[in-house]
Amino acid sequence: MDFELTEEQKQIKMSVREFAEAEISPHVMEWDEQQHFPIELKPKLAELGLMGVIFPENYGGAGMGYVEYATIIEELSRVDGSVGISVAAHNSLCSNHIYSYGTEEQKQKFLVPLAQGEHLGAWGLTEPGAGSDASGTKTTAVRSDGGWVVNGTKNFITHAIHADTCVAMAVTDRLKRSKGISAFIFEKGRKGFSPSKKENKLGLRASETASVVFEDCFIPDDNLLGQEGEGFVNAMQVLDGGRISIAALAVGIAQGAYESALRYSNERQQFGKKISEFQAIQFKLADMATKIDAARLLMYRAAYFKDNGKLVTKESSMAKLFASEISVAVCEEAIQIHGGYGYTKDYPPEKYWRDSKLCTIGEGTSEIQRIIIAREILRQA
Numbered sequence: 001m002d003f004e005l006t007e008e009q010k011q012i013k014m015s016v017r018e019f020a021e022a023e024i025s026p027h028v029m030e031w032d033e034q035q036h037f038p039i040e041l042k043p044k045l046a047e048l049g050l051m052g053v054i055f056p057e058n059y060g061g062a063g064m065g066y067v068e069y070a071t072i073i074e075e076l077s078r079v080d081g082s083v084g085i086s087v088a089a090h091n092s093l094c095s096n097h098i099y100s101y102g103t104e105e106q107k108q109k110f111l112v113p114l115a116q117g118e119h120l121g122a123w124g125l126t127e128p129g130a131g132s133d134a135s136g137t138k139t140t141a142v143r144s145d146g147g148w149v150v151n152g153t154k155n156f157i158t159h160a161i162h163a164d165t166c167v168a169m170a171v172t173d174r175l176k177r178s179k180g181i182s183a184f185i186f187e188k189g190r191k192g193f194s195p196s197k198k199e200n201k202l203g204l205r206a207s208e209t210a211s212v213v214f215e216d217c218f219i220p221d222d223n224l225l226g227q228e229g230e231g232f233v234n235a236m237q238v239l240d241g242g243r244i245s246i247a248a249l250a251v252g253i254a255q256g257a258y259e260s261a262l263r264y265s266n267e268r269q270q271f272g273k274k275i276s277e278f279q280a281i282q283f284k285l286a287d288m289a290t291k292i293d294a295a296r297l298l299m300y301r302a303a304y305f306k307d308n309g310k311l312v313t314k315e316s317s318m319a320k321l322f323a324s325e326i327s328v329a330v331c332e333e334a335i336q337i338h339g340g341y342g343y344t345k346d347y348p349p350e351k352y353w354r355d356s357k358l359c360t361i362g363e364g365t366s367e368i369q370r371i372i373i374a375r376e377i378l379r380q381a
Contacts, residue, residue, distance in 0.1 A: 003297075005071070012064070013071050019048060020079035028080045031206035032351060035198075038083070038206060039120075039162055045087065046117020050076075053091050054241075055099055059107055060115035066241070066303035070248040074296075077252025078259075081355035082206035084252055085362075088245035089158035090114070094121030097167045097183065097238045101226035110165050110185055124154035124168030124212055125235055132368050134169075135178035135232055139214060141170035147220040148172070150184065153196070153213050156362075160210035161195040164188045168212070169231045176229060183231035185223045192217030203354030240316050241306060242363050247299040247319035250327035250359040251292060257327075257334035257352035258288045264338050264347070275337070284337060288330045295323035314376035321369035324359035331356045 005013065023044060031038055045051050053069045055061025064072075069091065077084030095114045098106055113119040130136040139152025150170050157166075166186040173180030186193045196211040226234050262285060265276035275281050298319040305312045331353035335342035342349045360366045 005067075009068055009071060012068055013075055015048070016050070016072050016075040017078070019044070020076050020083070024076070024079050024083055028206075029345065029351070031080070031082065033205075035200070035205045037086075037162060037208040041083065042117055042120065050087055051090060051117030052095065052115025053087075055095065055111065055115045059099065060112040065307040066244055067300060067307060070244055070299050070303045073245050073248035074252035074255065074299075077249045078256040080206065081249055081253045081352075081358075082204045084249045085204055085207050085246075085358070086158065088242070088249060089123065090121045092242035092245045093123035093158075093238060094163075094165060094167050096241060097123065097234065098165075098185065098225065100238065101183070101230075101234050102185075105222070106185065106225065114165060119164035120159050120162055122157050122159040122163035122166040122212070123238075124157050124160075124166055126156045127153060128155055132365055134235070135181070137169055137171055137181055137232070139168070139170040140174075141172050141182060141184060141219070143172075144218060147218055148184065148224070150192070150214040150217045150219055153211055155197075155211040156199065156209055157212055159208055160212045161198065161208055166193075166212060167225060168214075169235055170214075172228055172231075178232045179229050181232035181235075182228050183225040183234060184219050185225050186214075186217070186219065190217060190219070202357065203351070204358050239363055240311075240313050243316040243320035243369075244299065244302045244306060244312070246359055246363050247295065247302065247316070247323040250320075250323035250356065251296050251299055253352050253356045253359070254288075254292050254295065254323075254327040254330040257331040257349055257356075258285075258292060260348040260352070261285065261288070261334040261337040264341075268339075281337060284333050288333055291326040291330060295319070295326050298322055314373055314380075317364070317369045317372040317376075320359075320363070321366055321373065324356075325366060327356040327359050328353070 049062030052061030053064050057063045073084050073088050098111045114121050125134050141148040141150045169181050169183050172182040192215045194213055196213045198210040265281050268275045302312050302315040302319045305315055334349035338347050338349050341347050
């Protein structure tokens with residue numbers, strides 16, 4: 001059992017770190033304050049292969065695995081979780097749904113420009129009345145000549161405004177409940193498909209989150225993604241991989257907060273010495289570092305299993321649950337170590353703390369993760 005990244009993986013890690021520190025770090029607070037979605041980063045992310053990390057080169061991707069992918073999301077999120085979650089949503093959700101269940105024609109038409117970074121992807125499952133109960137989808141798709149007419153609303157959608165391609169779920173047979181939900185591919189500019197309210201969020205403010213609305217939107221049969229009635233089941237399978245990226249997001253945010261606290265503890269002096277010399281601070285730092293390492297190992301285990309073709313429902317939920325909850329705790333301790341300065345925007349911890357909370361909610365709340373884990377361990381008993 002090898003706990004070391006390969007030399008190639010280490011090089012990927014360092015190249016993304018250098019990119020994040022050079023291209024993202026100088027703008028973090030400006031983007032956060034203004035809720036500016038840095039669409040100008042897209043060509044640079046594409047040049048590094050970060051818009052198609054997990055897809056084969058013949059589809060325009062970088063041909064990497066989930067271990068590399070998790071490392072990339074962690075390094076981006078260590079500097080700014082907003083960029084980390086944008087890259088994650090683009091890769092894990094929209095693009096991966098098309099890659100996993102699309103026809104060859106759909107992959108060529110939609111996946112290739114997504115993986116190459118020419119297009120930006122969004123993924124719509126959540127609705128105003130269907131969050132944790134995603135099977136309670138109200139958006140409908142009714143058969144029409146040569147296609148479907150879609151009506152409904154999705155909310156909390158990453159890239160809802162700027163996305164060129166959106167995968168969204170709609171009910172095609174109400175009587176079959178979760179087995180009557182299908183997935184469809186929507187293109188920007190299609191009549192009846194438009195973005196709506198942009199959310200004013202607590203954290204991850206530079207990641208664009210808004211609603212999308214379908215009003216008598218006609219979608220051709222060619223845009224049905226996967227088999228009719230299997231959209232919800234496929235979406236749950238897509239989330240198995242997506243939760244690895246949320247674990248990576250959480251680990252990266254926690255790592256950034258920990259590093260800021262470590263630096264500050266070696267600079268701040270009280271009672272005639274650095275506060276890092278006080279055992280109370282040392283214990284905090286020791287606990288933070290241990291929790292981050294444990295979360296990272298759970299993340300890498302899930303990524304390794306995913307790369308080796310194993311079912312990762314339990315492992316990805318465990319990684320996502322633990323990493324997201326320790327991320328909030330680590331960021332709070334980073335604020336505590338900074339004292340009063342930690343409560344101001346002059347120092348990094350307050351932003352890391354605000355960003356960390358979404359990790360316990362997005363792609364399945366902590367409560368839902370516990371349900372999934374319990375179901376899996378009882379099923380295997």
